[in-house]
Amino acid sequence: MRLSRLGLVLVLLGSRSALAQVPAAPAAPAAEPTAPAAETHADAPALEPPPAVAPASAPASEPAPPPPAAPAPAPAPVATPAPGLTPSRVEPPSAVTPAATQSPAPWQRAHSPLTLEGRLGFLLRPDSSAGFDHESNVGAELGLALYMELKHNLAAGLEVERASLGRGSAINGLDSVNIDYSVSSAMLGLRAYAKRTELVDLFIGLQLGAGIQGVSASGTANNGGLLQASAYRCGASDTPAFQIGGGIGARLMLSPRWGLTARVNGTGRRLTSDMVEDCAQGIGTATTVSAGLGLGYDFDLDP
Numbered sequence: 540m541r542l543s544r545l546g547l548v549l550v551l552l553g554s555r556s557a558l559a560q561v562p563a564a565p566a567a568p569a570a571e572p573t574a575p576a577a578e579t580h581a582d583a584p585a586l587e588p589p590p591a592v593a594p595a596s597a598p599a600s601e602p603a604p605p606p607p608a609a610p611a612p613a614p615a616p617v618a619t620p621a622p623g624l625t626p627s628r629v630e631p632p633s634a635v636t637p638a639a640t641q642s643p644a645p646w647q648r649a650h651s652p653l654t655l656e657g658r659l660g661f662l663l664r665p666d667s668s669a670g671f672d673h674e675s676n677v678g679a680e681l682g683l684a685l686y687m688e689l690k691h692n693l694a695a696g697l698e699v700e701r702a703s704l705g706r707g708s709a710i711n712g713l714d715s716v717n718i719d720y721s722v723s724s725a726m727l728g729l730r731a732y733a734k735r736t737e738l739v740d741l742f743i744g745l746q747l748g749a750g751i752q753g754v755s756a757s758g759t760a761n762n763g764g765l766l767q768a769s770a771y772r773c774g775a776s777d778t779p780a781f782q783i784g785g786g787i788g789a790r791l792m793l794s795p796r797w798g799l800t801a802r803v804n805g806t807g808r809r810l811t812s813d814m815v816e817d818c819a820q821g822i823g824t825a826t827t828v829s830a831g832l833g834l835g836y837d838f839d840l841d842p
Contacts, residue, residue: 648737648795649839651688654696656800658682660831662702668812668822671707678703678721680829684728687840692732698746700724702829704822713768716758720822722808724750724782740790744804749779752810756819775816780809790835800833 664676679702686696704720726748734741757772786804793799805828812823 648792649837649841651839651841652837653688653840654684654686654694654798654835654837656684656686656833656835658684658700658800658802658831658833660802660829662704662827662829664705664825664827666825668707670709670820672709674707675705678705680831682831682833684833684835686728686730692735694730694732694742696728696730698724698726698728698748700726702827704825704827707822713759713761716756716819718819719755721753721755722750722810723753723776724748726782726784730788738792740792740798742788742790744786744788744802746782746784746804746806748782750782750808750810751779752777752815752821754815754819754821773818775818777811777815777821780811782806782808796837798835798837800835801831802833803830804828 658680659682660680662678662680664678667674667676680700681702682698682700684696684698686694688694701721701723704722706717706719708717709715726746729745730742731744732740732742753774753776755774757770759768759770761768784804784806786802788800788802788804790798790800805826808825808827810824811821813821815821
């Protein structure tokens with residue numbers, strides 16, 4: 540009896556142990572979820588990439604992200620200024636453009652000019668001399684001037700000229716005479732510029748100096764009724780005499796250094812009317828009006 544009860548207890552215990560082992564079997568697969576959990580943890584880098592791997596793999600796996608908007612426009616401006624050209628080719632034009640705008644104009648005159656000018660013109664002597672049957676009051680004028688700029692609107696210089704004052708002739712029986720008058724002058728000059736630009740100068744001039752009258756005579760002299768008239772020719776010059784003149788003029792620049800000057804001038808000449816070295820009678824005090832063109836070159840004293 541006791542044995543049967545003992546056997547029954549053992550059977551119950553064995554069944555309980557079996558039942559206890561039955562849930563243990565599913566517990567083993569419960570350990571398997573740990574593996575998927577590990578798998579999910581292994582796949583986690585794809586979902587949550589580490590900071591070191593994300594920047595390198597993100598552009599390759601996701602080409603669409605537009606966050607780098609700032610770098611994209613940066614190269615665009617470099618290409619837009621000169622399509623088809625390299626940046627090195629774009630830089631030279633930008634460097635040349637300001638240089639060209641700041642370069643001095645080609646029509647730039649001398650800063651401190653010293654003007655050497657040659658002049659050619661004609662001269663008119665309105666008054667006439669007594670004692671001539673025929674007289675010419677028109678002559679030619681040849682001059683040379685050197686002017687230095689003192690200020691922008693003021694210049695001073697020296698003028699040297701030789702002018703023809705005309706010719707007179709007279710006949711009295713066997714006596715005849717033809718006299719050519721001329722004057723050689725050296726005068727200090729002053730020019731005040733009313734307007735001065737890179738192209739045109741307008742000025743008023745004043746001259747003060749001395750002139751030497753020259754005479755050249757030819758003719759015949761009566762030697763009496765028994766002798767034939769003899770021909771003669773002579774030339775002489777007088778002492779220097781006071782002269783003063785003034786006029787207006789304009790100068791047109793043909794280039795930065797060459798200029799063409801037109802001038803109208805009036806001059807009062809205090810010359811003698813006495814015999815000049817026993818050759819011929821002088822012309823006397825005369826007033827002349829001249830007009831001429833001069834070609835001058837500017838030397839720059841302040842390069």
